[in-house]
Amino acid sequence: MLLRFRVANVRSLRDEQELSFVAPEGSEGDHAAAREVTLSDGRHLPVHTVLGVFGANASGKSNVITALKNMRDAVLRSYAEWIAHDGIPRDQFALDPKAAAETTLYEADFLLDRNVRWTYGFELGPQQVEAEWLYGYPKGRRQVWFERDATREKEFEFPADRLQDRAHLARTTRRDALLLTRAANDGHEQLTPVFDWFKSNLWDVTPETERAQREDYTATRLLESEDFRRRTEELLRVADLGITGVEVEQSSSGRPTVRLVHMGSGERSTLEWASESWGTRSWFALIGPLLLALDTGAVLLIDELDASLHSRFAAEVVRLFQAPWVNPKGAQLVFTGHDPSLLQTPSGGRLLHPGQIWLTEKDERGATELSSVAEWEPTAEEDLMAAYLAGSFGAVPKVSEGQVGRRLLRADRTAQAERTGAEGA
Structure with missing residues (x-):
């Protein structure tokens, strides 16, 4: 299962943003809707199986899906395909010239066999992998499996000698490839399961394409x-x-x-x-x-779930992932959408709880800010759909009634005035 995802400097996601499946503390509704997972150290963690990302057009919703997909693609393809590129393919933030020289960050927290938590991440520069790390938490405390820093004289460090073939991996991993990809290419017994998690998860579906x-x-x-x-x-x-x-x-x-x-x-x-x-x-x-996805317990990414499905059927897709008897393996769904009716059931109950609802909104720089409705601490009785449409949480188009028509009328009048002026000149 995916627990958290961090990203920075990818498309409109300029600053570091985090998407979390872990139910927020203090939200009884979120904890009731989440799946309780027993970690390898015995702790219990409430994890959501569905997250929905909502926001205005061009606010960066799809870029959240793209970032997740890009991380998967980097893990799967860096060793075989990046060598053919003129530099590392990054898709960095385009509205700030400084972003091209800054690193692109990806990091994921996820569970593997026996519900051991792992954290894997990397930072990409224009020409090389600037940093890479893998941490395991078999007993709740962090174990460093490897850390990579391109600025150090000794780029790779392998504390406690946990990893096999360390010297070979350090010697044969190119500066423009990920060590994890290199290791999996050799069938490395310890690292291949981490690689396989990315291979078997973060599948993206765009209904319109x-x-x-x-x-x-x-x-x-x-x-x-x-x-x-x-x-x-x-x-x-x-x-x-x-x-x-x-x-x-x-x-x-x-x-x-x-x-x-x-x-x-x-x-x-x-x-x-x-x-x-x-x-x-x-x-x-x-x-x-x-x-x-349901059969394998995978993480499925669907961009614009409500684009070609009636809202009732989009809601049924959500319910399939929410229901333990249909989804016994804990498959997860991340979707983007516009339809606020996906926030509640026809009877007025909550289809999604505050910690499952994520919002995208652009700031004055054109950078996307990603936040959860849970951060606004709505009450248990609050109508989330009505509050969202009223702009209580932001992330809705700032368009007043009739504004689009008035803008078109103004443009027509301006064009007419310009034509009249040209004819009289």
């Missing part, structure tokens, strides 16, 4: 697993009461051919895939990654 690939993935899983087919058909029936099943064939082109079975006027019929609604196809494409 790459839908064809996800449709193919869902269809392929249908051909491979009868259990997957059964669960997929149940989820499709929920999305469209007329759907009774799904037919999949492997075509000569290599892409599976999908037809959904509909029941209308007592007769069974199928439609060409292109004739299915956008919402149905988006739901079908999401089912594959969603069930895979």
Whole structure:
């Protein structure tokens, strides 16, 4: 499970920002909604399985997802692919020239076997890895597995000799590659599980893009697993009461051919895939990654969850990850969205609690600030959706009623005046 994520100098995330799955202290609702995890040292930690990131357009919501994805990509690809780049690919903050010379930070806290907590992070410069570190907490106290600092004469330090092949790793790790990636490339017995956590987590899904690939993935899983087919058909029936099943064939082109079975006027019929609604196809494409995450206990990242799904179905995705009987392996979901109705249930209860609601807002420099609604300490009775829409927590567009129309009218009048002046000149 992912516990915390820190990032700095990535896209609009200029200053250090932190996203935390750990339920905040003092919030009874958050603790009730969180999953209690027993750590290796016996301590109990309430961890959320769902976080939602909300904010105005262009406030940096998607950049939170991008940063998580970028960390995963760096771990998986630094050894094999960065050598082909002219410098290290970083995507640093673009609105401040000083940012190009500053490091980019990534750090994640997560749990591995026997719920041992680990912290892994690194700082990237324009041409080299400036710092890298790995800490374990098997008994609650920090164990330093390795620390790297490019400014030191001896770049790598391995206290307590915990790590095998230390000299080989230090000697063969390039300055523009991560030691963790280098170690996993050699199948290092101790470090490969940490690498594999990144390989098996932080999968990103953007409903508006790459839908064809996800449709193919869902269809392929249908051909491979009868259990997957059964669960997929149940989820499709929920999305469209007329759907009774799904037919999949492997075509000569290599892409599976999908037809959904509909029941209308007592007769069974199928439609060409292109004739299915956008919402149905988006739901079908999401089912594959969603069930895979639930089956493996992975962290799934969905940008704009409510972009192509009705709010009721977006809420059902949230509930799937919240429910222990559906999500016994503790899979986690981070999503971005605009629809404030995702903050509460149709009956007015809380679908998400304050510690699960994260907000993005840009400051006067164009830098994104990430914060949790829990920091505002709302009362248990407070209507979070109404408070959010009223701007009580910030992170909503600063647009008054009719302002957009007035701006357009002003632009038209200005253009008309300029044309009249040009004609009279």
